[in-house]
Amino acid sequence: MADPHRRKPPLQVVREGNPSKKPIREGVKVPPSELEEPNWLDTFPAVRGDDRQRQINARCREIARREWRRVVPVLKLTAGLAAVDTQVVQDYCICVARIDQCEREISAHGMLIQGERGWMKNGATTIAGQYRQQLARYIGELGLSPSARGRLTPPEGGDDGDDDDPFD
Structure with a gap:
């Protein structure tokens, strides 16, 4: 049974509609x-x-x-990256590179390959699927999809009076 005095996570409060209109405590x-x-x-x-x-x-x-150089400038604006985020972004870029590697393997050798006991599934298809699952998690964590961006709050203090900012 759930502890009645334990606070609900902010995301759960938002999903339930926050009927009491209590302020939602932000993370660190x-x-x-x-x-x-x-x-x-x-x-x-x-x-x-x-x-x-x-x-x-x-x-x-x-x-x-290429992926690092593509996403890091965007993430600086939208998510306010910090040094502690380096590993997450690095792992995201590795996933992108490994998926490319798997897709090239599948394109070169096919989804089915001849094995010792006959035709079998190319192992790269399984690996690509696993990397895609992990990539989807990183996309959600980093706010790299339209739905994930909707849940992000842009970092505060980034307003330097620049009128060319597309996020204003």
Whole structure:
């Protein structure tokens, strides 16, 4: 049985309609800061001797780098990124790169491959599905979909009088 004195999470209060009109307590505020782009060579190293894996990792590095540079400026404006968010954004970029890798594998070898016991599902299809599930979680966490952005509150104190801001 639920403790009657325990506060409901803010999201539950919003979903239930907040009939008492009590103010909803916000979460912890973290001051925004510049995020340093990870060294993608640490995640996708240059492999000696295996040209195929070297090409795959080089492409993954490029995809992750591009995604980082695409989303971080937007997230600074909409979510007020802080240094503690670096790992979440990095993991998001890794998911994007790995999905690209899986999709290329599926395109090159098909969804079904010939195995020892006959035709079987390409393992990349399962891996891609798992990465897509995780990617959906990161998209929700970071506010990268229209519905997720609707739940975000832009960071305060970002108004510097700039009239060119598209979020005004």
